[in-house]
Amino acid sequence: MTETLTLNNGITMPALGYGVYQTPPDETAAAVASALRIGYRLIDTAGAYLNERGVGEAIRSSGLDRSELFIETKVWISDYGYDETLHAFEKSTRKLGIDQLDLLILHQPMPKRFDATVQAYRALETLLAEGRVRAIGVSNFMPDHLAALLEQTTVVPAVNQVEVHPYFSQPEVQAANASHGVLTQAWSPIGGITFYRGTGHSTLDDDVIGGIAVNHGKTPAQVMLRWHLQRGRSAIPKSVHEHRIAENFDVFDFELAGAELEAIDRLDTGVRGGPDPADITTDVFKLAIPEE
Template identity: 55%
Template sequence: MSDITITVNNGALLPALGLGVLQSEGGEATSAVSTALRSGYRLIDTAAAYFKEREVGQGIRDSGVDRADVFLTTKLWMTDYGFDAALRAFDTSIAKLGVDYLDLYLLHWPWPTNFAETVASYRAAERLLTEGRVRAIGVANFKAEHLRALVSETDIVPAVNQIELHPNFQQPDQVALHRELGIVTQAWSPIGGVYGWAGENGATPPLRNETITAIAQARGKTPAQVILRWHLQEGRSAIPKSVKPERIAENIDVFDFDLTADELTAIDKLDTGARGAIDPDIATPELIDLTIDAA
């Protein structure tokens, strides 16, 4: 079981390693969540825009793990930005999940061309936190300028910023800003799965990188395990996605070894500076065209 946690800026305990369900299909998400929780995971990450909240909630119930022992995250989609709309969307999400509260509620993207509504949505999240309906609030995919603008106009510093981060795209300046502001960095696509659906940008996916595969062979571990261990030792939370029971078990089996300083440095040097997904500066509901269904 993963018992390594990160204390966020309001004192909540965030499990360092969790399961993401992005790109999971249908009932796969339900079985993946129940399998993960039975395997020792305690952090489950979803989003309204993944269209898997019902399945995630069912997976939690199927697992037999007490809801109080699960750290559950979901995210607000851009079409529901705005103060009142965000509050309604939160109610929709918890109804789909079948829960009374969330452990972490995130704004899924900045909306740079409509930042006033982005701020209004975060103020709604602040209200939910004050009311005790969420244990922590944060954002996802916010670049430095988005974060600085948000914290200048709101009262509560985000507990978490969930960003694309893997050996090929490490965002060191962004991570440094998180440290400065007291924000936990949480890596989505932590082993580089983004390359499977957003294009490789001419880069070798991390799982096939010679440096990582050599470390894995020397350690008797898989490349994915080496990458996840790298995240953990650098103080980040990570949410790898898988629907395969053997991969789910493999991804949490990373607490019995440590990478050396030289190995960490070797992985740090793999940064290409190139994203796999879209640049948050251009994020709009029109670019990522989704309609969130009702509860």
């Protein structure tokens, strides 16, 4: 059993997906193949991850019909601009080995060059109108970025993929998304960023989450993913270890009580684990996305 969400354009997507951020390119195909065997049908990647080719290899070797899969990828800021973003779509689909994307997302708002961001989004609108993507969205957009985008474009994003976990749940961002009918999709949904950046305390070691996990005979990671799903969010956990990939998918057979959901909500510290989206510029992040 899995759960699905309906986007604001009527497209249905799995609520729980598999992410490949920081998965080495030479390990990606095997990791995604494991995820597909386990039951994941939503795969999230990005041009900037440099592993779209591995995702495509796993898709081809899976034996699954393309219609069974929901594939989303992201355009990096070095490919912003109308024509540049159209070309970014061609690069990504060529590496993935597919003709149509289920969801194409702008990776960052890049507020210091927002004109390029708007032009990139207008390219996404063109791809949507032509049927080359089924839905379009954004990532790491704060409420002011989203409002500015909506003023200058036509199609409301279907998804805003942002950092959301118990220690940084961004309620104001989620509220802004919801007010416009935009689905919040959580990256770092089990708080991996909290120990990756050495903040001193991991969500996986939190006493509140641990106690809830014991009550349900589940792991802290499973409790956090269940929290996301019951709060109506999409989540894209990442692991390269098959037993963890399987553990993260085993979250459809239990329910958290309202008091448990609220206890997890209260863990929010307001402290961002990842970079501030306002700081992401092509001057700082000079990554150029290769053609192949």
